[in-house]
Amino acid sequence: MKTVFRRSLPFAFLAPFALAACATAQSPAPLAETTAPATPSDSSLTALVDEVQIPYERFTLENGLTTLVHTDRKAPIVGVTVYYRVGSRHEPRGRTGFAHLFEHLMFGGSENVENFDIPLEAAGSTSTNGSTWYDRTNYVETVPTGALDLALFMESDRMGYLLGAVTQEKLDNQRMVVQNEKRQNDNQPYGLLDYLMAEGLLPVGHPYRHDTIGSMADLEAASLTDVQKWFRDNYGPNNVVLVLAGDIDAATARPMVERWFGDIPRGPEVAEAPGGPVTLAAPVERVVTDQVPATQIYRSWTGPEMTDPDAIPVAVGMHILGGLASSRLDNAMVRGDEIATTVSAYALGFEEMSRLVTMVEVKDGVEREAAEAKLVAETERLIAEGPTAAELERAQTSLIASTVGGLERVGGFGGKGMVLAEGELYTGDAEHYRKELEAIAALTPAQVQGALQRWLSRPAYTLSIVPGERKLDGATMGGWGDEDLYPPPAPDARAPVEVTRTAPPREAPPVLPVDELTFPQVERATLSNGIEVVLARRDAVPMVSMTLTFAAGSVVDPVDSAGRHETMMDLLTEGTTSRSALDIAIALEELGSSLSAGAGVETSQVTLTTLTSNLAPSVELMADVTLNPAFRAEDVARVKEQRLAEIAQELASPGSLASKAFMPLIYGEEHPYAHASSSGDPAVVSALTPAALKAEHDRWLRPDLAQITAVGDVSMAELVAALEAGFGDWQPLTSVPPIRYLAAPGPAPRAQIVGVDRPNSPSSYLMLGRLTPLVGEPEGIEVIETANEVLGGGFLSRLNSDLRETKGWTYGIRSGIPAATGQRRFSIATQVQADRTGDSIVAIVDQLKAYPATAPVDPVELQRVTDGNVRNLPNRFETNGQVLGALVSNRLFGRDIRYQAQLPEIYRAMDADALNAAAAEYLVPDNLTIVVVGDRETVAPQLEQLGMDVTWLDAEVL
Structure with missing residues (x-):
C-alpha cells in the first residue's frame, strides 16, 4: 500500500505526536535577557502527564494472539491496528527489502478476499494502510463500528489464509511497484541520505544497516518460494499484537476476535536478529556530491535501545540541542552567526538501538568547514555544560503537551492503537508510554548531561552532501553491504510453484448500519472590532485550536512581486515590537502551545493550538505577533535567506519543477494562480525591504479582512474574553479594504x-x-x-x-x-x-x-x-484539526457553516x-x-x- 516509513523519537507514545525535530529561525537574544511566562512546576508537568491516559483491557487467544481493547465512545468508529513482529532487520543476506515487499503482497487479496481495500472502503473505512520498518510490519484501518466484524475478518484472512492467493503475477506486479517506490524516493534531493547514514554508522551484517526498502538486485531475486517461507516463518498469530480502539469494549470484542482468529494455528517464533549500538573506532568523515541546492552536514552516532535508561534523557538532550525553536543550534547557527538556514537534532529510535543525528543546512556563501566546526563546538558545549533548568523545563513541557492532542485519534498512523501496540510489541508493556512521559517529567539537567556525555562523546560519523554531480546509484544501494565481494543474487527464475487453497472457504460478515455523521453544532459571536468568530465546542481533549484567517494569500502578489506576501507572513513570528523571536519561542514552549503564520494560495493565516488552561496568554501572544511585527532589518535579512533556500529546494525537486512549469502554462504568466503555489521569485525576495514588508502587512492584515475560527474545549464566553483581551483594541481602518483579483482569463487550452x-x-x-x-x-x-x-x-x-x-x-x-x-x-x-x-x-x-x-x-x-463516503464521514471529522479545517474551508468558499452535515444527502442523491x-x-x-x-x-x-x-x-x- 502507500507505505510510510516511520521516523521518530524513540518514545513509543511521543513519537507520533511530538514536536517536529527541526527548529525555525528566530532573532538573536541572550537566554538570560528573555522575557517569558514563569516556567512550569513539577506539579504542572505531573498534571500534564496525567492528561495522557489510554486505559485498556487485554486478552490472549490459545494460539498466542494478544489483543488490547481501548474504549473511546466519542464517535461511532473503531481503529484496528495490527502489529507483526517482523521487519527489515529480520531479513537474511540477499533478501533485503523482503519484509516491505511482503507488506505490499498482503494487500493483494487472500483466499477469501479478492481485494482488501474495495470492501473496506465501501464499508466506510479510512486510513486503510500499512507500513514496514526495521522492527515491525503494521496494518491499520479505521472503520465504522458496524464494519468492525468485516475488518476483523479481513485481517484474519490476511493472517491465516493468504498463500493460496499469492501468485507469480501478483509478486511480479508488487515487485515493480516497490522498485518504483525506491526510484521515486531516490529521485528526491538528498534521496540517498538514509543509505549513506546506515553505511557510515554500522558494519556489514548489522541488522539495522541495510535499508528497509532494500536493493534492486535483492528485490528482483525474491521468488514465490521465498514468499511462502517468509509467511510461514513470521506471520503466525503468536507474533502479533492486535489493538482495537474506539467504540468497542473487551466483552464485545473477544467473541469476534475468537471467531475470526481462533482457528489460525501458531507459527514459529520470529528469529531474533540482535543489533545493538555500535561505537566507531575513530571519527569518520565523508563528502558526497549530489544534485542538491545546498550543502547539508549530518553528524551522527548510534544510540541506546528503547528501554535503556539513557533513551529518554539523551533524546530530550537532542531536542534541546536542535529540536526546540529556542534550541542551542538555532541560537548559535541560524540566529547567532547566521551561517545556516536550517538546523535540527533528534533521536531516531528503534527497538534495539537508535540513531542520534544533528543536521545543518549551510547558508549560501558559507564555507562548509566553518559550519561543521560550529556544529561540533555547540554540541560539545552542551555536553560540557549540560542544559539549563529553563531549557529542560521548556523541552519537558513542549514534548508532554504535544502528546495531549494525539489522544483524539483512535486508529491510523499515530493513533492510540499504535501507541499501545508499540509498547506491547517492543517492551512487553502496553503502558510503556506512561513510563516514558513520567521519565521526561522527572528528568534533571544532570541526567541529560550525563546521557549526552556517554553517547555524544564517542566518535561521530560526519556526512556532507554538497552540490554537484550525482555519482552514486541508488539502485545499487540499500542492500547488505558486501555486494563488491559477492555477485548479486540471481533474479527470480519464475519457476512454477504450487499455489493452492490452504483452508475451506469463509464468508465475509455483513456490514451493520452505520450511524450518521454527528458534525458539531456551531456558535457565532462578533468581537467589538467587528471580527466574526465561529466556535465548534468539543471536549475530547483539553485543548483549543484556532485560526485567524485573512482574505489574502499568495495570489495578492503581482507577478513581478511573487514571494513578497509569503515572506511577510513568515516574519510575523520572527519578533514583535516588544518581543524577540527567541522570546516568542520560549513563551510558546513554556505554555506547551504551537503558533504558526503563513500564506496559502487564497488565505493568510495565523494558527494557534494550546492547552485550554493556557488559552489567555497564548491568545495574547497570537495577537502580538499578528498586530505588532517588528520587521527588524536583521530578521528580514535572515528570513529572506531562508526563503531563497526554499526556492532553491523547489528547483531541485521534480514535483516542484513540474508545478512551476505547469501552472503558468495553463493559467498564463500574468494570472494570480500562475506562481501562487511556489515560494516566490528569487530576485523579488532578495530586493524586499523592512519598509516594503511593513506596508504589505498594513495593507492586508486588518480586522475587516479577518475571521476567527476555533474548535476545542472552551465556551464561547471564555473564548471571546480571551480574544477581546488580545485583539479588542485592533480597530478597523477607514480606508477601503483591498480585494484579491482572481478573474484574469487564462489562455485557451491546447494540446x-x-x-x-x-x-x-x-x-x-x-x-x-x-x-x-x-x-x-x-x-x-x-x-x-x-x-x-x-x-x-x-x-x-x-x-x-x-x-x-x-x-x-x-x-x-x-x-x-x-x-x-x-x-x-x-x-x-x-x-x-x-x-x-x-x-x-x-x-x-x-x-x-x-x-x-x-x-x-x-x-x-x-x-x-x-454510500462508502457516507459511511466514512465520522472518521473524517474525528479530530479538532479536521473539524477546524472543514469550518475554515466552509467560510472561504461561502458554504453553509455545517456543510459537511449535508453530505450524506448529497452523496445519496x-x-x-x-x-x-x-x-x-x-x-x-x-x-x-x-x-x-x-x-x-x-x-x-x-x-x-x-x-x-x-x-x-x-x-x-x-
Whole structure:
C-alpha cells in the first residue's frame, strides 16, 4: 500500500505526536535577557502527564494472539491496528527489502478476499494502510463500528489464509511497484541520505544497516518460494499484537476476535536478529556530491535501545540541542552567526538501538568547514555544560503537551492503537508510554548531561552532501553491504510453484448500519472590532485550536512581486515590537502551545493550538505577533535567506519543477494562480525591504479582512474574553479594504508537451491537465468531484489501479479538480519509471478516453464513492484539526457553516448517470498540457513517439 516509513523519537507514545525535530529561525537574544511566562512546576508537568491516559483491557487467544481493547465512545468508529513482529532487520543476506515487499503482497487479496481495500472502503473505512520498518510490519484501518466484524475478518484472512492467493503475477506486479517506490524516493534531493547514514554508522551484517526498502538486485531475486517461507516463518498469530480502539469494549470484542482468529494455528517464533549500538573506532568523515541546492552536514552516532535508561534523557538532550525553536543550534547557527538556514537534532529510535543525528543546512556563501566546526563546538558545549533548568523545563513541557492532542485519534498512523501496540510489541508493556512521559517529567539537567556525555562523546560519523554531480546509484544501494565481494543474487527464475487453497472457504460478515455523521453544532459571536468568530465546542481533549484567517494569500502578489506576501507572513513570528523571536519561542514552549503564520494560495493565516488552561496568554501572544511585527532589518535579512533556500529546494525537486512549469502554462504568466503555489521569485525576495514588508502587512492584515475560527474545549464566553483581551483594541481602518483579483482569463487550452531536463533521474514526474470552466463552488460540484474519485481520486481509482496495480509503472497517481474561489483546473500527477514515461502518458490518456465512453461507472465504483463516503464521514471529522479545517474551508468558499452535515444527502442523491455525465464533460483528454520532468536523454525519444511537438524548458529559469 502507500507505505510510510516511520521516523521518530524513540518514545513509543511521543513519537507520533511530538514536536517536529527541526527548529525555525528566530532573532538573536541572550537566554538570560528573555522575557517569558514563569516556567512550569513539577506539579504542572505531573498534571500534564496525567492528561495522557489510554486505559485498556487485554486478552490472549490459545494460539498466542494478544489483543488490547481501548474504549473511546466519542464517535461511532473503531481503529484496528495490527502489529507483526517482523521487519527489515529480520531479513537474511540477499533478501533485503523482503519484509516491505511482503507488506505490499498482503494487500493483494487472500483466499477469501479478492481485494482488501474495495470492501473496506465501501464499508466506510479510512486510513486503510500499512507500513514496514526495521522492527515491525503494521496494518491499520479505521472503520465504522458496524464494519468492525468485516475488518476483523479481513485481517484474519490476511493472517491465516493468504498463500493460496499469492501468485507469480501478483509478486511480479508488487515487485515493480516497490522498485518504483525506491526510484521515486531516490529521485528526491538528498534521496540517498538514509543509505549513506546506515553505511557510515554500522558494519556489514548489522541488522539495522541495510535499508528497509532494500536493493534492486535483492528485490528482483525474491521468488514465490521465498514468499511462502517468509509467511510461514513470521506471520503466525503468536507474533502479533492486535489493538482495537474506539467504540468497542473487551466483552464485545473477544467473541469476534475468537471467531475470526481462533482457528489460525501458531507459527514459529520470529528469529531474533540482535543489533545493538555500535561505537566507531575513530571519527569518520565523508563528502558526497549530489544534485542538491545546498550543502547539508549530518553528524551522527548510534544510540541506546528503547528501554535503556539513557533513551529518554539523551533524546530530550537532542531536542534541546536542535529540536526546540529556542534550541542551542538555532541560537548559535541560524540566529547567532547566521551561517545556516536550517538546523535540527533528534533521536531516531528503534527497538534495539537508535540513531542520534544533528543536521545543518549551510547558508549560501558559507564555507562548509566553518559550519561543521560550529556544529561540533555547540554540541560539545552542551555536553560540557549540560542544559539549563529553563531549557529542560521548556523541552519537558513542549514534548508532554504535544502528546495531549494525539489522544483524539483512535486508529491510523499515530493513533492510540499504535501507541499501545508499540509498547506491547517492543517492551512487553502496553503502558510503556506512561513510563516514558513520567521519565521526561522527572528528568534533571544532570541526567541529560550525563546521557549526552556517554553517547555524544564517542566518535561521530560526519556526512556532507554538497552540490554537484550525482555519482552514486541508488539502485545499487540499500542492500547488505558486501555486494563488491559477492555477485548479486540471481533474479527470480519464475519457476512454477504450487499455489493452492490452504483452508475451506469463509464468508465475509455483513456490514451493520452505520450511524450518521454527528458534525458539531456551531456558535457565532462578533468581537467589538467587528471580527466574526465561529466556535465548534468539543471536549475530547483539553485543548483549543484556532485560526485567524485573512482574505489574502499568495495570489495578492503581482507577478513581478511573487514571494513578497509569503515572506511577510513568515516574519510575523520572527519578533514583535516588544518581543524577540527567541522570546516568542520560549513563551510558546513554556505554555506547551504551537503558533504558526503563513500564506496559502487564497488565505493568510495565523494558527494557534494550546492547552485550554493556557488559552489567555497564548491568545495574547497570537495577537502580538499578528498586530505588532517588528520587521527588524536583521530578521528580514535572515528570513529572506531562508526563503531563497526554499526556492532553491523547489528547483531541485521534480514535483516542484513540474508545478512551476505547469501552472503558468495553463493559467498564463500574468494570472494570480500562475506562481501562487511556489515560494516566490528569487530576485523579488532578495530586493524586499523592512519598509516594503511593513506596508504589505498594513495593507492586508486588518480586522475587516479577518475571521476567527476555533474548535476545542472552551465556551464561547471564555473564548471571546480571551480574544477581546488580545485583539479588542485592533480597530478597523477607514480606508477601503483591498480585494484579491482572481478573474484574469487564462489562455485557451491546447494540446502541448513541455519537458524539463533533470539529468540522472530514475523516474519521470508527469503533470497533465487544463483549465475547466468551473469557478469557485458551482452547484453540483460534488458530483464532478465524485466522478473524479472514480478516475483518480484515491487508491482504488482507475488510474491508480491501472498504472500501479496492473502495470506496476508507478508508486501512485492522483487526479483532481482542486478547490478554488477562482477558475479551477483539472490535473493529474504521478512519478513513473523513466523508461515507461511515454507509455504512461498513453495509458493515462486511454483511461480518460474510456471514461465514460466505453467504461461507464460500474455498480461497485458507484457504491464505494457514494454510500462508502457516507459511511466514512465520522472518521473524517474525528479530530479538532479536521473539524477546524472543514469550518475554515466552509467560510472561504461561502458554504453553509455545517456543510459537511449535508453530505450524506448529497452523496445519496448521486447515480451512475450523473457521474458519467460529469466525467464526459470535465474529465476528457482534450487539449491537455503535459509537463514531463526527467532525464531528457532517456525521455525525449519516448515523447517523440507520441506524435506531438515537444518544447524543452530550462529548469534554471522556471
